[in-house]
Amino acid sequence: MPQIDAEAAMRPPELGHGQPSSALLGIDHLLRIRSNQLAFYCELRDRHGDAVRLRLGPYRTWLLFHPEYVEAVLTREWQHFIRFEKLTNVVKQWNGPSLLLAEGSEWRERRRKVMPAFQSKRMPTYAAAAIDHAHRLTLQWSHLAGARREVAIDTDAVMARLTLDIATTTLFGAEPLPNGDEIQKAIQVLSDTAFHESTVPVVLPDWRVLPSKRRKRWAMELMDSTITGLVRRRLDDFASGGLRDRGDLLSMLVEHHEGNASEIRNDSMSLLIAGHETSGALLSWLFACLANNSVELSLVQAELDAALRERLPTLSDLRSLPVTTSAIEEALRLYPPAYSLFLRQATADVAIGDLRIRKGDNVQIVPHALHRDPRWYEEPQAFKPSRFRQAATWPQFAYLPFGAGPRVCIGQNFALMEACLVAATILRKWEPAPLATMPKPSAKFSLRPRCGLPMVWRSRA
Numbered sequence: 001m002p003q004i005d006a007e008a009a010m011r012p013p014e015l016g017h018g019q020p021s022s023a024l025l026g027i028d029h030l031l032r033i034r035s036n037q038l039a040f041y042c043e044l045r046d047r048h049g050d051a052v053r054l055r056l057g058p059y060r061t062w063l064l065f066h067p068e069y070v071e072a073v074l075t076r077e078w079q080h081f082i083r084f085e086k087l088t089n090v091v092k093q094w095n096g097p098s099l100l101l102a103e104g105s106e107w108r109e110r111r112r113k114v115m116p117a118f119q120s121k122r123m124p125t126y127a128a129a130a131i132d133h134a135h136r137l138t139l140q141w142s143h144l145a146g147a148r149r150e151v152a153i154d155t156d157a158v159m160a161r162l163t164l165d166i167a168t169t170t171l172f173g174a175e176p177l178p179n180g181d182e183i184q185k186a187i188q189v190l191s192d193t194a195f196h197e198s199t200v201p202v203v204l205p206d207w208r209v210l211p212s213k214r215r216k217r218w219a220m221e222l223m224d225s226t227i228t229g230l231v232r233r234r235l236d237d238f239a240s241g242g243l244r245d246r247g248d249l250l251s252m253l254v255e256h257h258e259g260n261a262s263e264i265r266n267d268s269m270s271l272l273i274a275g276h277e278t279s280g281a282l283l284s285w286l287f288a289c290l291a292n293n294s295v296e297l298s299l300v301q302a303e304l305d306a307a308l309r310e311r312l313p314t315l316s317d318l319r320s321l322p323v324t325t326s327a328i329e330e331a332l333r334l335y336p337p338a339y340s341l342f343l344r345q346a347t348a349d350v351a352i353g354d355l356r357i358r359k360g361d362n363v364q365i366v367p368h369a370l371h372r373d374p375r376w377y378e379e380p381q382a383f384k385p386s387r388f389r390q391a392a393t394w395p396q397f398a399y400l401p402f403g404a405g406p407r408v409c410i411g412q413n414f415a416l417m418e419a420c421l422v423a424a425t426i427l428r429k430w431e432p433a434p435l436a437t438m439p440k441p442s443a444k445f446s447l448r449p450r451c452g453l454p455m456v457w458r459s460r461a
């Protein structure tokens with residue numbers, strides 16, 4: 001069994017940085033990124049070290065693989081990096097200026113206004129919604145299974161729909177939207193569009209008569225009319241004396257954005273898009289990992305049986321579920337939905353140790369590669385939740401499922417709470433059967449199983 005080399009872990013990043021040769025201004029690199037970026041990044045790290053300089057079109061891009069570099073970019077020097085504009089402009093087409101995309105004082109102001117929606121005193125209402133939707137799902141499964149006591153479903157599609165329904169209730173206080181399947185499809189189209197438009201050398205104009213452009217227009221219009229409609233209804237309701245705080249995220253956005261409809265619409269869209277697909281992906285990977293690790297699954301089940309017996313979980317159960325929590329943390333390590341952070345661009349020359357990053361250079365940080373680095377993790381490819389129940393063997397910035405520093409995920413606590421309560425609600429009654437093979441990941445907007453997650457669930461009754 002490989003041992004963590006404690007000395008290597010403390011050693012500073014390798015001196016002398018790699019620069020792979022490239023053809024055609026880096027189009028060959030762009031093609032590798034489009035076809036299998038995770039393998040490409042690991043290959044670059046193994047061949048060229050902790051800081052790899054790539055040419056991608058007109059841009060010089062640094063891939064940073066050492067936690068010390070990562071820490072500097074995300075914390076000490078964070079003011080000198082902004083989200084790469086070419087990328088944010090893609091997402092702005094449907095998201096508008098919002099917390100996810102803003103910079104400087106505009107970002108600070110938005111973060112201050114959105115933060116109150118995530119205060120811990122608001123969590124019990126969000127938790128109740130997560131448990132309620134997950135419970136309804138298990139009742140549907142019982143109905144579907146009948147006497148067979150098992151259901152075969154695409155767990156990835158079901159988790160995406162479940163997290164959309166939870167987001168609809170926690171964000172907008174609404175029952176699942178009647179067109180939820182369409183909304184889910186629209187978010188998928190926009191995620192694919194974001195990935196496509198940010199990784200092709202030339203984006204064709206939207207007026208071109210192409211099926212992909214038609215799909216993009218449809219998705220943008222549907223998302224805009226749905227979110228704008230929900231926001232407008234709430235503002236009208238307030239104007240006619242309706243309840244100000246309904247316990248949802250929208251109430252907070254309305255209050256702190258002082259009724260500014262377009263700001264509320266943009267930040268609602270941001271939260272929905274940033275939160276829903278990532279949370280669904282986390283649950284899919286968690287269930288896939290547990291399905292193929294019977295010992296870990298039994299440990300989680302034993303913990304849930306002891307803590308809950310016959311009842312549904314509540315928010316206050318979270319602290320008595322360390323095994324379930326560690327399984328979630330480990331799934332996030334192996335399959336971080338945000339497998340790569342937003343590409344950042346330097347706004348000034350920045351020196352980080354021996355690195356000289358020039359103004360205009362791009363910087364890419366890849367949690368997926370950091371999380372599987374054998375310098376920090378023993379058996380890095382294995383699903384071993386117990387590593388999160390002991391003292392960490394890795395430096396702080398080698399584990400980044402939610403990013404770090406001032407721009408750390410604002411929904412982190414919400415997402416962990418939701419994952420744990422949904423997993424507990426489902427796994428107390430149902431167990432995933434082993435998969436023939438672990439699904440291959442597809443790294444697009446977020447890390448999802450490439451061909452869905454067909455899975456058999458068996459009733460534990």
Ligand code: HEM
Nearest residue numbers: 100274275278279282338341342402403407409410411415
């Ligand atoms: C498992 C679920 C989630 C994962 C893995 C995740 C991951 C991340 C990561 C890595 C970042 C930082 C990106 C960067 O610095 O480049 C981020 C930012 C963000 N996340 Fe999440 N997220 C999740 C759930 C959520 C939820 C539930 C919400 C809201 C309801 C949310 C809203 C946001 C927003 C608004 C930002 C931008 C914050 C800022 O720039 O100030 N996320 N997320």
